[in-house]
Amino acid sequence: MSVKRGENDDVSFFARVYEVARLIPFGRVTSYSAIAEYLGSKGSARMVGWAMNQSHFEKHRVPAHRVVNRQGMLTGKHHFGGSNLMQQLLENEGVVVVNDKIQNFEKYFWDPKKEIGMLIR
DNA sequence: TTGCTGACCGACG
DNA sequence: CCGTCGGCCAGCA
Numbered sequence: 717m718s719v720k721r722g723e724n725d726d727v728s729f730f731a732r733v734y735e736v737a738r739l740i741p742f743g744r745v746t747s748y749s750a751i752a753e754y755l756g757s758k759g760s761a762r763m764v765g766w767a768m769n770q771s772h773f774e775k776h777r778v779p780a781h782r783v784v785n786r787q788g789m790l791t792g793k794h795h796f797g798g799s800n801l802m803q804q805l806l807e808n809e810g811v812v813v814v815n816d817k818i819q820n821f822e823k824y825f826w827d828p829k830k831e832i833g834m835l836i837r
Numbered sequence: 838t839t840g841c842t843g844a845c846c847g848a849c850g
Numbered sequence: 851c852c853g854t855c856g857g858c859c860a861g862c863a
Contacts, residue, residue: 729860748845752858758846759858765844766860785845792844 729755733767734774736828740782743809744826745818747786754828761785769795781805788821 727735736751748761748768757763764783769792771778781802785791793802793816803813812819 752845757858760860761845761858762843763845763859766842768844770861780844783844786847790844795844 729757729763730767730770733764734771734776734778736832737768737771737778737780737783738776739828739832740779740826743811743824745782745784745788745806745811745821745824746826746828747784747788749786750825750827750829751783754832765792768792782809782826784818784821788818788825790816790818 732755733751736754740746748764749758751764752758752761755764768778768780768783771780780792781796783792790802790806790813793800796802796805803816806813806818811824818824
């Protein structure tokens, strides 16, 4: 009997990523690894990025532009139509981006493990 | 089933 | 500072 990896009782790994991504407040950003760590798979930041890639197929719009890498760099901007749309969206929310990198990243950083934990508490 | 890729991360030299 | 490598796991040929 094969074991299905990445799937849980009701929600798949991807669905969880989308769910967390939608919880990111306006004007806030987080990282792939932060989401991965929140989901219990710290080393699977790549899967979060892959999920973001597939997020465009989701009915509800996922704020993928609020998800960047550990350094606060817009590594996934190339997947937003090929232009600097990702940067435009972030700046529209008050986030300053210079040379594809978020300024004061720690200031805007939204840690799901921490923030959501405070909500449920 | 195997092998490769990928919007990442950390370690190593 | 820079390039390279291993680990992580889902999807695809």
